[in-house]
Amino acid sequence: MHLASGSxxxxxxxxxxxxxxxxxxxxxxxxxxxxxxxxxxxELLLFGGLFTAYTVYRTLYPAAFAEGSRHLDAVxxxxxxxxxxxxxxxxxxxxxxxxxxSRPRLWLILTALLGAVFLAIKGxxxxxxxxxxxxxxxxxxxxxxxxxxxxxxxHAVHLTVAVGIVAVLAFARARALTYQVVGLYWHxxxxxxxxxxxxxxxVDWHPVLALGLASLIAVLSAWFFMELRLTRGLPRxxxxxxxxxxxxxxxxxxDDVLTRNWLPLPGx
Numbered sequence: 001m002h003l004a005s006g007s008x009x010x011x012x013x014x015x016x017x018x019x020x021x022x023x024x025x026x027x028x029x030x031x032x033x034x035x036x037x038x039x040x041x042x043e044l045l046l047f048g049g050l051f052t053a054y055t056v057y058r059t060l061y062p063a064a065f066a067e068g069s070r071h072l073d074a075v076x077x078x079x080x081x082x083x084x085x086x087x088x089x090x091x092x093x094x095x096x097x098x099x100x101x102s103r104p105r106l107w108l109i110l111t112a113l114l115g116a117v118f119l120a121i122k123g124x125x126x127x128x129x130x131x132x133x134x135x136x137x138x139x140x141x142x143x144x145x146x147x148x149x150x151x152x153x154x155h156a157v158h159l160t161v162a163v164g165i166v167a168v169l170a171f172a173r174a175r176a177l178t179y180q181v182v183g184l185y186w187h188x189x190x191x192x193x194x195x196x197x198x199x200x201x202x203v204d205w206h207p208v209l210a211l212g213l214a215s216l217i218a219v220l221s222a223w224f225f226m227e228l229r230l231t232r233g234l235p236r237x238x239x240x241x242x243x244x245x246x247x248x249x250x251x252x253x254x255d256d257v258l259t260r261n262w263l264p265l266p267g268x
Contacts, residue, residue: 029177033235036181040188041242043158047192048246050154052253054147054199055207059254061143062203068144069203071134076125077201080118084190087114088225091166091186098179108170111186115163122156148200155196158189180227187225191218211250219243 022028058065087110094107126149134145165182198205198214205213222228228239 030233030235032177032181033184033231034233034238036184037231037235037238037242040184041238043188044242044246047151047154047195048249050147050151051195051199051246052250054151055211055250056253057143057147058199058203058207064141065144066203068134068141068148069200071129071132072148072201073125073128074201076121077197080121081193081197083114083118083121084193087111087118088187088190088221090114091183092225095176095179095183098174098176103173104179105170108166112163112167112170115159115166115186119156119159119163122152151196151200155189155192158192162186162189184226187221190225191221194218194221207254215243215247 022031090107090110094104094111097104097107129145134141162182162185166186169179169182194217195211195214198210199207202210202213222239222243226239228236231239
């Protein structure tokens, strides 16, 4: 019997048979993936709104936002990006190992450790920001810092949850489908960080260029790490529709803002 990607038997002894309320393994697999993709779509609604609001104010106050961004440590931001991309790789390896019938404990431990490293580095950044008194600047710079702490803080909360789930899963016996669903969440959190890097650390770049780079990395991550290339039916439709929604939201909002004469546009 042919199974869609991710529905192969899980680790030995994990009991990867079909649950009693599902007619087939394919049905359970597709429903589980659809449920996770719908959940991720709601998460995208949350972060997408924050990205849009940030982009609008960055467009209105480019000088102040650029000043705030220069106080961020691009080196630490770059290191954290590499750490999270590496963690997506280890998570993908763990899922792949589970599909082959082996326990992915080592890969999951590495994934959780990389997530913890990211959080530790972000904690160092936060400590520096407070020590330098960056929270108290001009109103526009304060606005940048509020956006920075709100978005990176919310991302850190999501990553903390993901680290906890992966750490527990590393020492539990689960089915291959469970690892795949958790992996989707992990990769999503990594993709969110790529957008945060582009928006917060690359303020000197044109917003379209920064968001374009982040979108390219997000699409590649979704295509390979999140295996959108192998996903069929409603899960793929939900995933593609979510990405299109984000693009339309940001583009439409910026177009509306830049065509309103009553707004204090830069240089006017």
